[in-house]
Amino acid sequence: MEFRSQSNNSELPEVNLVPMLDVLMSVLTFFIILSMSLTGQREEGVILPQVGRAGEGEQVAATQPEKLVIAITEQQDFLVQNQLLSEQQVLQEIQQFLQNNQQGEIIVKADKTLAYQDVYQLLQKMGEIGGNRVSLAIQ
Template sequence: MRFKSRQQNSQVPEVNLVPMMDVLMSVLTFFIILSMSLTGQRILNVNLPGIGQGESQVEAVQPLEVGLNNQGEILLNNQVISKTQLAREIQSYLAQNPEGVVTLKADRTLPYRQVSQLLVEMRDVGGANVSLAIERN
């Protein structure tokens, strides 16, 4: 009988999590505000150059845009050209603009295989400077 009375008197301690969560949220808020205020600080005695300053200015190179219409014709400057003419144009463009980009704009109704084949042929000539243009909807 003593054993039963002992169990009834013993209580499991309760942990109230609400005050602990309040403290944690306050600390988290403090660190978020502190990190946001520190990111915009400037370094003393350092003046960064502006866009128009400096001796070397990088000019934006116009990409060479190649078209592939729905009949499968290759277009450059709105004129139909052959694959060999395209290869020569890409080589001369990249010789003048080593950092230039050659972009293929293909009609969306064309089979992917046909577009992919021309893109591979262009990459054989232009390397990593060749890309495929897409349109956002």
């Protein structure tokens, strides 16, 4: 009896990836075409309204809340609508603004050289009044 080496006959089978890639590309193409056709569906006889642009007579500003801008200078002066006011006047202005505009926003523009403690004190007093929509402006 003669033993032959089976290493010559036991080569690894060759895997042909081309048919598998063809199938994957076909499936991918199918889903791309399907998704494109579903997103572009239109109903017959339905005319959709167009979105208006600003300046065409529509009131776009009615959807945006009113804003009160308070500026604090380096010398800790308060400016509201370019008018120099005391801290007490600013707080009264905020209270009146919030009574008239419940959804209104208050924007604080503080000079960058101010200590944060000074801005924080104003924010605390605004919180006591009831101002909960405050934004700090940055550049």
